[in-house]
Amino acid sequence: GQNIDQPTEMTATEGAIVQINCTYQTSGFNGLFWYQQHAGEAPTFLSYNVLDGLEEKGRFSSFLSRSKGYSYLLLKELQMKDSASYLCAVMDSNYQLIWGAGTKLIIKP
């Protein structure tokens, strides 16, 4: 079957760094995506990885290890506006996205 796991909730402090993990087992792999979703709003695209390694985009970085079925999203210099849910999704062999349930990130001052 297809499965994507990520922690349900995490808490971090403003100004700190947080790492949100995602593990997956899917039929085929074309890429791994991270989206941010503020409460009551649409998911917005953050980043994607196709090859192993780290992709950096400003304060956000995403890492992928295909052999381990593992990714993480790293958020640096946390700001209060980063309080949101972070969704991990894998693009399978049919180019369909398989979604994790999301990690709710709470930032405390």
Added chain:
Amino acid sequence: DVKVTQSSRYLVKRTGEKVFLECVQDMDHENMFWYRQDPGLGLRLIYFSYDVKMKEKGDIPEGYSVSREKKERFSLILESASTNQTSMYLCASSQRGDVAKNIQYFGAGTRLSVL
């Protein structure tokens, strides 16, 4: 900027009613998708479409149908609404091609309550 517009943010309907959810995108995307999002679950794909008049079932199509008469518009239809269809419905669109082109862009969502 890609814009995906869903016709309603909130809807309240009664059991047995026929419900139409509309979605329009302005970026000439080939692919369009309807998902539902429920607490504790990932987004679940209801239907998608690769082209005008084309539709494919997703993971949970039962109780739903779709229509794509124009490239920019993708409608989700609940033939006879039931309380277990109370949910957040999200529409998305993407181009067709390699992974980068398949990035999905979402509308703001429609929160549907069926009483």
